[in-house]
Amino acid sequence: GDSVTQMEGPVTLSEEAFLTINCTYTATGYPSLFWYVQYPGEGLQLLLKATKADDKGSNKGFEATYRKETTSFHLEKGSVQVSDSAVYFCALSDQAGNMLTFGGGTRLMVKP
Amino acid sequence: DAGVIQSPRHEVTEMGQEVTLRCKPISGHNSLFWYRQTMMRGLELLIYFNNNVPIDDSGMPEDRFSAKMPNASFSTLKIQPSEPRDSAVYFCASSLNRGNEKLFFGSGTQLSVL
Numbered sequence: 472g473d474s475v476t477q478m479e480g481p482v483t484l485s486e487e488a489f490l491t492i493n494c495t496y497t498a499t500g501y502p503s504l505f506w507y508v509q510y511p512g513e514g515l516q517l518l519l520k521a522t523k524a525d526d527k528g529s530n531k532g533f534e535a536t537y538r539k540e541t542t543s544f545h546l547e548k549g550s551v552q553v554s555d556s557a558v559y560f561c562a563l564s565d566q567a568g569n570m571l572t573f574g575g576g577t578r579l580m581v582k583p
Numbered sequence: 584d585a586g587v588i589q590s591p592r593h594e595v596t597e598m599g600q601e602v603t604l605r606c607k608p609i610s611g612h613n614s615l616f617w618y619r620q621t622m623m624r625g626l627e628l629l630i631y632f633n634n635n636v637p638i639d640d641s642g643m644p645e646d647r648f649s650a651k652m653p654n655a656s657f658s659t660l661k662i663q664p665s666e667p668r669d670s671a672v673y674f675c676a677s678s679l680n681r682g683n684e685k686l687f688f689g690s691g692t693q694l695s696v697l
Binding site: 507512513514515516517520560570571572573574575576 | 685
């Protein structure tokens with residue numbers, strides 16, 4: 472079945488550092504890929520998405536590129552802020568787009 | 584819109600008791616999902632509904648768990664009897680329609696079974 476693997480956290484960075492959170496997936500066909508973010512005490516929110524190979528999703532300074540050849544969708548940000556501290560989830564949809572399969576989540580802690 | 588509303592925010596109960604979690608999806612959304620989040624297992628899809636009909640309940644862990652959606656604006660997840668291993672955060676999410684992958688999550692219910 473479909474699966475998503477993320478790097479384990481926590482990831483601890485200083486403010487303005489470069490962020491990469493790795494995500495790889497296993498799926499049949501051509502899924503859409505997503506990053507969701509969960510701030511403390513809240514539910515998940517969609518951060519960005521990409522629906523086909525080589526697409527780049529971007530939002531709030533974060534970006535991720537759909538790489539079919541490496542089955543990856545790594546999340547990057549050039550300069551993180553304390554307010555980016557959260558748990559980040561990589562996810563993919565099934566062929567029909569009915570269900571999302573989430574990775575285990577990666578906690579990011581940004582220190583001033 | 585107020586977003587997806589879940590209640591209660593926190594629930595503490597004793598083993599063997601019945602627990603009912605409630606969810607009000609965003610008005611106009613036709614798909615509703617129940618997820619469970621734990622440190623050990625991450626985020627797990629329990630069940631999802633489309634137009635109030637359960638489509639896939641393969642994630643429901645066992646018969647102690649049941650979910651209903653009597654109308655488009657309300658859903659419940661019930662655990663009877665509850666066990667300590669059910670302790671988790673339970674999230675409800677809704678989306679505009681089937682095939683729309685943008686989910687809107689509620690703030691979750693933190694369940695502790697003693």
